[in-house]
């Protein structure tokens with residue numbers, strides 16, 4: 594079973610509560626989703642391995658620490674995942690960015706793929722999939738399956754809010770992918786919306802609808 598990390602950092606909790614409010618407009622919503630992306634990235638990279646490196650400071654030689662091993666990639670699920678990308682890149686400027694386009698069929702709630710463009714060496718990278726919402730889990734599961742088909746072996750997923758139904762489906766289908774969420778909400782409603790949730794993150798980020 595995949596590990597699920599609920600990020601209880603006060604800044605993350607505060608910012609999520611802020612953007613849940615219906616009166617928050619697109620400009621603020623977009624800004625704060627990006628900030629949450631930064632903070633979640635900061636927390637989710639806690640386990641990355643370090644290695645020793647010899648450097649010279651203006652004072653003397655020293656053995657310092659730097660990130661070891663694999664390079665990173667951030668992969669947003671379009672559209673709403675785009676809102677978290679800048680925030681992640683603020684923390685990891687050298688990360689490459691891939692894009693997976695999925696939308697949920699409003700009738701079946703099943704994900705439909707419409708775009709996929711990944712860094713050419715994606716299979717050698719440590720991948721962070723980002724999407725603000727984990728509802729039924731269908732989109733995130735489809736993204737993981739797609740990345741596995743492309744040879745990606747190391748991935749983690751970061752979602753700002755999640756429904757218990759989505760967490761259950763994801764951990765059952767993708768037991769090898771660590772899941773980081775900012776808040777675990779109560780349930781899905783009959784339309785597949787997270788309750789209490791924050792509405793449709795894509796529409797709120799881009800001002801559509």
Ligand code: PRP
Pocket residue numbers: 670671672673674695696697702704724725726727728729730731732733759785793794795796
């Ligand atoms: C939303 C959200 C996730 C997905 C979650 O995207 O951003 O990608 O739904 O639902 P699921 O867990 O049930 O698959 P949506 O399909 O509304 O597309 P958009 O981001 O383009 O608005």
